[in-house]
Amino acid sequence: MRYRRRILFVSLLLPAGISGAQRIAPLPPPCTLGKGTPVVALVTPPSSEVAILPFVHESDSELSMFLAMGIPSAVAERVVGAIPDLPVLRPRRNRPTTDDANAMKDMGSQLGARFIVSGTVSESRRGARVSVSLYDAKTANRRWTKEFAYDSATSLSIVQTIATEVASRIATPLTAKQGELLAESPTKSGGAFEWYIRGNAAFAGDAFERAADAYRNALRRDRSFANAYAKLALVDAAMMSEGIEKSTDGTVLKNELRAAATMSITSDRNSALSWSAEARARILEGRASSQWRDAYDHALSLSGKDPSILEAYGLALLSIDERDAAKVILKRASQAAPWRAEVMTGLANLAMSEGNDLEACNLLNTAIATDALFGPAWSERALLRSRHDELRFAWADAETAVKLGSIMLGESAAAMIDLKSRDTTRARERLAELWLDVQTRGSLGLSDGKAVAAAFAAAGQTAKAIDVLELVRPRVNLFGSMLRDPKLERLRREPRFRALMAPPSSNGGAPDERSRKDAALRPPPNEVHQFVAGFPLGQSVQR
Numbered sequence: 386m387r388y389r390r391r392i393l394f395v396s397l398l399l400p401a402g403i404s405g406a407q408r409i410a411p412l413p414p415p416c417t418l419g420k421g422t423p424v425v426a427l428v429t430p431p432s433s434e435v436a437i438l439p440f441v442h443e444s445d446s447e448l449s450m451f452l453a454m455g456i457p458s459a460v461a462e463r464v465v466g467a468i469p470d471l472p473v474l475r476p477r478r479n480r481p482t483t484d485d486a487n488a489m490k491d492m493g494s495q496l497g498a499r500f501i502v503s504g505t506v507s508e509s510r511r512g513a514r515v516s517v518s519l520y521d522a523k524t525a526n527r528r529w530t531k532e533f534a535y536d537s538a539t540s541l542s543i544v545q546t547i548a549t550e551v552a553s554r555i556a557t558p559l560t561a562k563q564g565e566l567l568a569e570s571p572t573k574s575g576g577a578f579e580w581y582i583r584g585n586a587a588f589a590g591d592a593f594e595r596a597a598d599a600y601r602n603a604l605r606r607d608r609s610f611a612n613a614y615a616k617l618a619l620v621d622a623a624m625m626s627e628g629i630e631k632s633t634d635g636t637v638l639k640n641e642l643r644a645a646a647t648m649s650i651t652s653d654r655n656s657a658l659s660w661s662a663e664a665r666a667r668i669l670e671g672r673a674s675s676q677w678r679d680a681y682d683h684a685l686s687l688s689g690k691d692p693s694i695l696e697a698y699g700l701a702l703l704s705i706d707e708r709d710a711a712k713v714i715l716k717r718a719s720q721a722a723p724w725r726a727e728v729m730t731g732l733a734n735l736a737m738s739e740g741n742d743l744e745a746c747n748l749l750n751t752a753i754a755t756d757a758l759f760g761p762a763w764s765e766r767a768l769l770r771s772r773h774d775e776l777r778f779a780w781a782d783a784e785t786a787v788k789l790g791s792i793m794l795g796e797s798a799a800a801m802i803d804l805k806s807r808d809t810t811r812a813r814e815r816l817a818e819l820w821l822d823v824q825t826r827g828s829l830g831l832s833d834g835k836a837v838a839a840a841f842a843a844a845g846q847t848a849k850a851i852d853v854l855e856l857v858r859p860r861v862n863l864f865g866s867m868l869r870d871p872k873l874e875r876l877r878r879e880p881r882f883r884a885l886m887a888p889p890s891s892n893g894g895a896p897d898e899r900s901r902k903d904a905a906l907r908p909p910p911n912e913v914h915q916f917v918a919g920f921p922l923g924q925s926v927q928r
Contacts, residue, residue, distance in 0.1 A: 413781035415750040424747040436474035436498035455582030463548035467566035469688035486525040493522020577606035611652035618645040618662035628828040657688035671861035692722030726756035760791025793833035797840035839872035
């Protein structure tokens, strides 16, 4: 199995300000590009926001670890689903977690959150227990607390209770409709819901294969579980974006992705999550951009401040070089959920393309200060520093990206820094090692493929650069993403490159207005009947 995994629970690369972290190696300092004191926050956090943190887990057992992320993730999902206009910061793996009033006050200040939801998970001979608290971050007062005994039959009621209590205290008065949505059960099966939150915990840690298995187990227990279909589609899309076509059990991901996205909307047409999954499916099928943009727009019409949807939409627009539209959506995402490393890195990419390197520098500093485990921010900052001859720190940033698991991004950035420093021998050695790794993998995702191809192109190895691009899977986004990438300029005269860049036939010709709207509001029927009629989730569909 090959995909980028963010390293979890490591202290090596966490900023010194994070509570409890221990650094055993110095980090590169924030970049300034010679302009003085670095800025590490370019967004103003909303003042009426709730941050839901991962729970403290006293044991490292599988049960405790999945509950510590799975329950708060499910609570956040339920609150956002019921109150779409409420800005909610969802749990992130690298957030410090401690159920202490003063620490919650500091955390509220850092995150711009008025309220903080924190908790602990403990285990004993009598079973697991979950303790949850809601803090007013301005006063450090505990507004509500409750302890639950956990078993698989109680997982849904625990999440419902927490979400209802939290929402009723921070969004008063609740409307009747909001109350109904908070009380509504996404599934009648406690076992299905437990597998669902297991999947959410694995997905949050980029353990895509485990997440997919968990969602399939949830769907085996409840075939009408719309959110589980949507999450299965999204995790399949995440794997496909890393260049993976089949999972280790032989599942053909594009088939399962289409079936799961369709079933999600069939089960709940009013779910923003379902329409977001449908948008991802359309992108990876090579559908016209108008069709997947309609799906995202429909999702935002249902939940206009959902940061995960805004982030996915903005980054998708960036991938097809729709830079103005991408900037608008990514800025909305940064306001809905301040300091998302993925969003800050996307905005930094836009700033660099416009020649605003100082703004890009500050955005990347913000991304790294927020999520020190997000490797792409380090590799992007390495390239930015290299442009300004900060080569020593550029190498350090690239090396950090490699240590965090972004191997292709980090090593390709390091090779380009070698070339900038005129160390062509080391650059060639590094590229030779990269090529061996590429051959071992057999396929690459879009971001890795672009980065490695750019490094080969910079070294004058144009044939090898195109070899790399031919291994990118899926290829549906190659045209828009690479059409104007200046790092690939010297490849454009090559016939093989021009053949790769030809627009996919499925994108040829804009649909008329009637068919465009119809496509946005009616999912295609591919493989749906097999899925509903007992098609065993987790196995490949034979065409």
